[in-house]
Amino acid sequence: MSDMRDMFVETASRLFRDYCTPDLLRAAAAGSFQTQLWDAMVEAGLTKAAVAEDAGGSGAELADALALLVPAGANAVPAPLAETLIAGFLLGEAGVVVPDAPLTIAIPRPGETLRAVRKGDGWLITGAVARVPYARFASGGVTVIAETAEGPLLAQVALADCKIAEAANLAHEPRDDVAFNEAPAQAAKLTTRQAADVYAMAAAARSAQMAGALQTVLQLSVQYALERSQFGKPLGKFQAIQHNLATLAGQAAAATAAADAAIAHAEHGAGSIAIASAKARAGEAASIACNIAHQVHGAIGFTAEHALHFSTQRLWSWRDEFGNDAFWELKLGDQAVAAGADGLWAMLTAAA
Amino acid sequence: MEALSFAPPPVSEEAERVRAEVRAFLKTELANRPPFKKADSWNGADPAFSRKMGAKGWIAMTWPKQYGGHERSALERYVVLEEMLAAGAPVAAHWIADRQSGPLILKAGTEEQKQSILPRIAAGDCYFCIGMSEPDTGSDLASVRTKAVKADGGWVVNGTKVWTTGAHIAHYMILLCRTAEPTANRHEGLTQMLVDLKATDGVQINPIYDLAGQHHFNEVVFRDAFIPDSAVLGKPGDGWKQVTSELALERSGPERFLSSFTLLVELVRALGPDPSPAAKIAIGRLVAHIYTLRRLSRSVAGMLQRGDDPAIQAALVKDLGALVEQEIPEIARQLIAAEPDTKSTSDFVAVLAHTVLNAPSFSLRGGTREILRGMIARGLGLR
Numbered sequence: 001m002s003d004m005r006d007m008f009v010e011t012a013s014r015l016f017r018d019y020c021t022p023d024l025l026r027a028a029a030a031g032s033f034q035t036q037l038w039d040a041m042v043e044a045g046l047t048k049a050a051v052a053e054d055a056g057g058s059g060a061e062l063a064d065a066l067a068l069l070v071p072a073g074a075n076a077v078p079a080p081l082a083e084t085l086i087a088g089f090l091l092g093e094a095g096v097v098v099p100d101a102p103l104t105i106a107i108p109r110p111g112e113t114l115r116a117v118r119k120g121d122g123w124l125i126t127g128a129v130a131r132v133p134y135a136r137f138a139s140g141g142v143t144v145i146a147e148t149a150e151g152p153l154l155a156q157v158a159l160a161d162c163k164i165a166e167a168a169n170l171a172h173e174p175r176d177d178v179a180f181n182e183a184p185a186q187a188a189k190l191t192t193r194q195a196a197d198v199y200a201m202a203a204a205a206r207s208a209q210m211a212g213a214l215q216t217v218l219q220l221s222v223q224y225a226l227e228r229s230q231f232g233k234p235l236g237k238f239q240a241i242q243h244n245l246a247t248l249a250g251q252a253a254a255a256t257a258a259a260d261a262a263i264a265h266a267e268h269g270a271g272s273i274a275i276a277s278a279k280a281r282a283g284e285a286a287s288i289a290c291n292i293a294h295q296v297h298g299a300i301g302f303t304a305e306h307a308l309h310f311s312t313q314r315l316w317s318w319r320d321e322f323g324n325d326a327f328w329e330l331k332l333g334d335q336a337v338a339a340g341a342d343g344l345w346a347m348l349t350a351a352a
Numbered sequence: 353m354e355a356l357s358f359a360p361p362p363v364s365e366e367a368e369r370v371r372a373e374v375r376a377f378l379k380t381e382l383a384n385r386p387p388f389k390k391a392d393s394w395n396g397a398d399p400a401f402s403r404k405m406g407a408k409g410w411i412a413m414t415w416p417k418q419y420g421g422h423e424r425s426a427l428e429r430y431v432v433l434e435e436m437l438a439a440g441a442p443v444a445a446h447w448i449a450d451r452q453s454g455p456l457i458l459k460a461g462t463e464e465q466k467q468s469i470l471p472r473i474a475a476g477d478c479y480f481c482i483g484m485s486e487p488d489t490g491s492d493l494a495s496v497r498t499k500a501v502k503a504d505g506g507w508v509v510n511g512t513k514v515w516t517t518g519a520h521i522a523h524y525m526i527l528l529c530r531t532a533e534p535t536a537n538r539h540e541g542l543t544q545m546l547v548d549l550k551a552t553d554g555v556q557i558n559p560i561y562d563l564a565g566q567h568h569f570n571e572v573v574f575r576d577a578f579i580p581d582s583a584v585l586g587k588p589g590d591g592w593k594q595v596t597s598e599l600a601l602e603r604s605g606p607e608r609f610l611s612s613f614t615l616l617v618e619l620v621r622a623l624g625p626d627p628s629p630a631a632k633i634a635i636g637r638l639v640a641h642i643y644t645l646r647r648l649s650r651s652v653a654g655m656l657q658r659g660d661d662p663a664i665q666a667a668l669v670k671d672l673g674a675l676v677e678q679e680i681p682e683i684a685r686q687l688i689a690a691e692p693d694t695k696s697t698s699d700f701v702a703v704l705a706h707t708v709l710n711a712p713s714f715s716l717r718g719g720t721r722e723i724l725r726g727m728i729a730r731g732l733g734l735r
Contacts, residue, residue, distance in 0.1 A: 215356065222732050242729035249728055250672045253356050253665075257651065258644040260360055277640035284637075325637070332639040333632025341621035345438040345613075348643055349371065 028078030073212025080134035101140030169317035273351035283325035361650035390440020406476025420474030453480035460586035542591030604666035609673030664731035
């Protein structure tokens, strides 16, 4: 934990809390981009946190930048901050100038392909990626990793050159299908980062957002249990409720610790045990925690009016984005089998 | 929300050096130990092994050198513990003395107590048991009834302790007893005493066999047992405060999530090189859990190293750890069809049987699940 991270996280937490009111979250869910929120994040240097200073960014380590996503998740920030941080990091690393406008990443998942071929001095991108976060609002461009005969290519495609089919997740966050039909790359650099490595980076980012959302779910549930009285005493005085909330606290703590490890390993790629563990663990924690939170809140938590769903709907969505629990558990299982019975412990301790 | 705060575990190069040393030692030391025995790790007592660990400097690692300690960091100690447990080494004989009795004596003991006992613990020669639970006192620890009455030069003790792990091999018990009548504050009037089990008249140790037929715990009966003033640990009346700080040491270590690790190892072996995707997913899920628990547990070790009081965090790690420990046999039996049998010649089947029979204790010993969740709830401000 660096001083840089403490400073960033503190600034960001305050800003997110100030802006992300229920009204703003409802407006975002209704389909409008929250320009004031975005401009404030730009102004505070958050969106380009992981971009080198000489490229116009804040020059933080990627791990320190991704740490912003814990408070972002806690406040249900309705903007492509995770995607912009990762795109900015990749572009900055490749020496591409990073715009202030929102960015997103279109990373083909298993079964999807994106190909790039040379045309003159540039590249043309062809293929499709489903459910790209905030694609319709990515006025700064869509960052892709495409396959070429020369290895993976990092490229930036203008929104106008993408075909967008709008869709959304359960929390009404845009998750658009994006098709590229010989779309010209605005900037392109061959890279050693495979699509699967960037997919893992995004999984680390979602884990951090999930950790934040779980903290909020816990905090709302504890607060409600203390405020709401039945049978003459606050709900929180009933042992059954206390034990459920203790379980919820354990899940939030586990997801937070796992996410912490994941963002520290965000650059370690598709084989990272930390990232796989974090995304899988956060997914499991989300399922348990949302159940308990809604049970504690009773009917009021099931209404559109109450704020609980801003967090639970995100958790129900995020657990299946950038690889669900089973996707990452299979990877861990493959590694455990490869390590073998007598290598299992060494594998666990080496990954710390 | 304080309960949630787990600082990233500190990194220690020295600790990683110790890890390599311990692994090399265990590789030869445990080469012929069968998996069924390995599954018993911190219930497996072997004084000869404990003395070897003492000679290596792997007991009393963090204590001052003047008392036989080695002035190493809590993180180096943590590495030794987790390597021992993961390998299934028989560490039970000295485990309690190293984990909590020694640190308690170091904190609350007299100079004479420290000098006479601590170097022997460090050598792997002196073992302890914990005299807390009683027939009518389980989770409600403040209700202890074992009574010490002041006499000339000491105390006369009457009462009964139960579930006393290792009393039959221990040299000392740290006895929690009542030295003053209960007042409105039940936590007052409790005192801890060092009972020399080899040299005190009026102490009878009776075995209690567990459901697996194992003899780990005991009933210890005190009948007019005389305990000299010099054996009082800390100040009379400070017993409750001392016990609660002792319990934080008892709850966060790697023994709280590695109890079933031998079964996971044998499960991976039994599944072979090409398990079904479903089996790999189940194994991968356990890897994710253990990876995360290990991080939480090391974070608590870091907090202890800094001198913080991570009682709530320790309770939380133990609660999460026991859940996974108890899940492992359930998952194993779904992945490999086998009828559990402790006498089986199949390592997997024997270890499965052993783990199934021991699993209920994982969420009882060292604070029940209910007690731990109550503590977490208090940490959340609910009580």
